[in-house]
Amino acid sequence: MSRPVRIALALATAVALVLGATAWALAPAPVLRAGGPVSVTGTEASGSFTMGSTTVRQVRYDDRGTLRYGFRLTNDGPGTATVVGVRPVGPTATLLRVRGLHGPGGGEVELAPGTTRTVVLDVLMTDCERLSARAASLVTAVDVELSRWGRSHVARVELPEQLRTGSAREMFCPRATADSRPPG
Numbered sequence: 374m375s376r377p378v379r380i381a382l383a384l385a386t387a388v389a390l391v392l393g394a395t396a397w398a399l400a401p402a403p404v405l406r407a408g409g410p411v412s413v414t415g416t417e418a419s420g421s422f423t424m425g426s427t428t429v430r431q432v433r434y435d436d437r438g439t440l441r442y443g444f445r446l447t448n449d450g451p452g453t454a455t456v457v458g459v460r461p462v463g464p465t466a467t468l469l470r471v472r473g474l475h476g477p478g479g480g481e482v483e484l485a486p487g488t489t490r491t492v493v494l495d496v497l498m499t500d501c502e503r504l505s506a507r508a509a510s511l512v513t514a515v516d517v518e519l520s521r522w523g524r525s526h527v528a529r530v531e532l533p534e535q536l537r538t539g540s541a542r543e544m545f546c547p548r549a550t551a552d553s554r555p556p557g
Contacts, residue, residue, distance in 0.1 A: 403519050404450035405484070405528040412443035416498075421534055430534040434468060436546060440496040443477065444533050446517075448484035454526070456482040458518035459494065462529060468510035468538050470497040474517060498538060501546035512536040 411430070413419045418433040432440055448454055459474035473495040476482050482492055496512065513535045519526045540546065 403448060403452070403454040403484075403521055403526050403528050405454075405517055405519075405530050406447045406449050407530050407533050408445045408447065408489075409533045410445070411533055413440070414443075415440040428534040429537050432536065432538050434498050434501060434538045434540065436498065436501055438498050439472070440469070440498055440536070440538075442494045442496060442532070442536060443491055444494070445489050446482070446484065446492045446530070447489040448486055451486055452521050453483060453485045454519040454521045454528075456484070456492070456517055457520050457525075460516050460518065461512065462514045462516055466510035466512055467500050468498060468540060469512050469536060470499060471495075471512065471515055472497050474515070494532075496536065501540045506540055506546075508540045509537055510540075 413430065413432060415438050416432045416435055419430060421428055421430045423429075430442070446456075456474055459471055461471045465471075471494065474482070474492055475495070477491055477493055482490055484490055494515065512532065514529055514531045517528045517530050519528060
């Protein structure tokens with residue numbers, strides 16, 4: 374191979390690497406959207422109601438129980454994204470602690486562009502002894518931690534319904550004491 378051909382190949386390779394690195398660095402963040410149908414397990418009772426354009430999913434509190442909220446998650450962005458974690462948006466709700474996001478069988482969730490998968494959000498119900506009876510907590514959105522093309526991203530996802538639970542009365546809040554709860 375002649376010297377000019379080797380130089381041309383080296384230059385073409387360098388340009389390709391620079392263009393690829395630029396595309397990787399400038400790639401837009403994943404865009405995720407949640408929707409129904411939804412499913413709820415881990416509670417004795419749940420029901421939904423609508424106020425204006427907001428749907429609320431009321432669930433019965435089960436101290437130290439794990440609520441499993443299933444919904445459909447769609448990747449509206451470019452590139453395949455893999456769910457690697459989830460965290461609450463804003464301050465942690467007292468009664469509802471976001472713990473995980475996974476596939477229905479507990480496995481990893483990979484979303485190709487334009488695909489929709491069923492996912493399950495695990496939420497620990499805890500700390501009823503810190504709130505007066507019938508006080509409530511809400512979870513309306515989660516930050517989904519993603520990996521795409523070797524980079525970490527976070528996509529905020531509004532849940533299809535607001536998850537709401539009320540603090541149990543003393544009889545159903547086993548760790549409540551006379552001075553653990555505020556009056557109310």
